[in-house]
Amino acid sequence: MTLITDKIQQLETPIDVMFLMHKVFLTQSEKASELAKNAIETNDLKEFKSVLDNWLKLLLYHYQTEDEFMTGPLKEKEYHDGRLGLRDNVAEHDEIRSKGDIVLNDYQKTLNPKNMTVQEILEMDDLEHLKVMDKISAVQNSIVEAFGAEKLKARSLRGLYQSVLDLKVVEFDHFENEEAFVLTLVREQMTYEQQLQLTEKLLFDSTDQNENWIVDFLFSVLDDDESRLLEELISEIKG
Amino acid sequence: MKSALEYLGKSLTNSLSYSSEVLFEVGETKSMSSFELEMTSWAMAFYVFSEIELSLPILTKDDLDEDFLLKVSEFNNEQLMEVTQSVFDTVNEEVSQGVLIPRVRGHILRTVSLLNLKLQNHLDFVEKFRASPESENSIQDYFKNESEEFKEWMIRFLEEEDQKDLMNQLD
Numbered sequence: 001m002t003l004i005t006d007k008i009q010q011l012e013t014p015i016d017v018m019f020l021m022h023k024v025f026l027t028q029s030e031k032a033s034e035l036a037k038n039a040i041e042t043n044d045l046k047e048f049k050s051v052l053d054n055w056l057k058l059l060l061y062h063y064q065t066e067d068e069f070m071t072g073p074l075k076e077k078e079y080h081d082g083r084l085g086l087r088d089n090v091a092e093h094d095e096i097r098s099k100g101d102i103v104l105n106d107y108q109k110t111l112n113p114k115n116m117t118v119q120e121i122l123e124m125d126d127l128e129h130l131k132v133m134d135k136i137s138a139v140q141n142s143i144v145e146a147f148g149a150e151k152l153k154a155r156s157l158r159g160l161y162q163s164v165l166d167l168k169v170v171e172f173d174h175f176e177n178e179e180a181f182v183l184t185l186v187r188e189q190m191t192y193e194q195q196l197q198l199t200e201k202l203l204f205d206s207t208d209q210n211e212n213w214i215v216d217f218l219f220s221v222l223d224d225d226e227s228r229l230l231e232e233l234i235s236e237i238k239g
Numbered sequence: 240m241k242s243a244l245e246y247l248g249k250s251l252t253n254s255l256s257y258s259s260e261v262l263f264e265v266g267e268t269k270s271m272s273s274f275e276l277e278m279t280s281w282a283m284a285f286y287v288f289s290e291i292e293l294s295l296p297i298l299t300k301d302d303l304d305e306d307f308l309l310k311v312s313e314f315n316n317e318q319l320m321e322v323t324q325s326v327f328d329t330v331n332e333e334v335s336q337g338v339l340i341p342r343v344r345g346h347i348l349r350t351v352s353l354l355n356l357k358l359q360n361h362l363d364f365v366e367k368f369r370a371s372p373e374s375e376n377s378i379q380d381y382f383k384n385e386s387e388e389f390k391e392w393m394i395r396f397l398e399e400e401d402q403k404d405l406m407n408q409l410d
């Protein structure tokens with residue numbers, strides 16, 4: 001698994017572009033979680049929101065393309081620990097999509113924390129067990145009043161940071177699994193030419209007015225040596 | 240004069256941040272057992288915090304009656320204990336032979352962070368809905384029945400400036 005601090009030295013097959021891409025995505029999640037953490041002190045989420053939007057846009061495009069053009073055409077393989085390479089990969093994509101929705105939802109809460117429900121404010125997920133159900137709506141105003149705007153805001157920001165962290169963790173685990181279990185299948189089952197076609201889909205978004213938005217972003221993050229690897233691959237794809 | 244809860248609340252928060260820092264150093268200057276040691280101290284200190292908190296009267300406000308607030312408080316304390324346990328569970332289940340791989344580091348950090356979130360939220364609750372311990376239960380009272388050993392451990396757990404402060408009070 002490639003860490004943010006690791007340097008990628010070469011791409012042996014076209015699908016190794018995944019290492020470059022995953023690394024760039026991880027830098028975004030790192031940045032987003034740092035900004036969400038700082039916001040607990042500063043209250044400032046402006047930069048966070050633009051990093052978050054960018055990060056989610058990259059992930060959503062990436063997963064949709066993988067589901068369709070990578071795991072879609074491959075043949076399933078059951079690993080010795082019972083893991084099904086393709087099925088689990090698709091399930092992880094779904095999990096990350098729903099974690100992404102939770103982050104967006106938690107971001108909305110920070111904009112108007114007074115609108116949080118008592119349940120959200122007090123984090124009592126198991127209300128049934130507490131036998132306080134009938135109280136909940138009655139105490140809404142008192143709870144909001146008692147904590148005050150400032151504490152509620154801090155509460156919502158802490159919640160946001162935690163959901164970003166959750167997303168970051170499942171994303172990291174997913175990249176590691178995909179690199180270990182799915183890329184192996186790609187190398188086994190796809191020819192060099194097929195890999196180049198898949199790589200083209202991953203790097204260029206033909207549905208967008210600017211089909212280069214993904215590569216432009218990759219270049220903005222990668223260092224010179226890694227950019228050169230990407231340039232070489234692109235000229236092979238386009239050549 | 241500061242109350243035992245205030246001393247502990249602040250130190251509990253700082254201790255969790257420190258534990259996260261230790262986790263980043265595991266494999267370099269720190270070992271996995273130093274993290275576990277930090278967390279064990281944390282769990283002990285939280286237990287003390289929880290005991291003191293649950294012994295204090297509830298401050299009711301508007302529609303928020305004692306029964307409701309008591310349930311919230313107990314629930315928060317249970318949750319905090321559970322998340323503390325899940326930090327240890329993650330360590331036991333996922334760390335093998337003291338080697339911390341990046342994936343597992345992420346899992347532990349996420350749980351420590353969740354613990355921190357629940358603690359901070361609960362500290363807000365305590366501040367709003369528990370009677371000030373000074374009037375009911377001063378720190379001297381609390382320590383009256385405790386052993387010297389326990390007092391020393393408690394003082395060591397606190398931040399440096401609080402240590403001096405507390406020692407003066409206990410003298």
Ligand SMILES: [Fe+2]
Binds near residue numbers: 018022062178
């Ligand atoms: Fe991928």
Ligand SMILES: [Fe+2]
Binds near residue numbers: 062066093174178
């Ligand atoms: Fe993926």
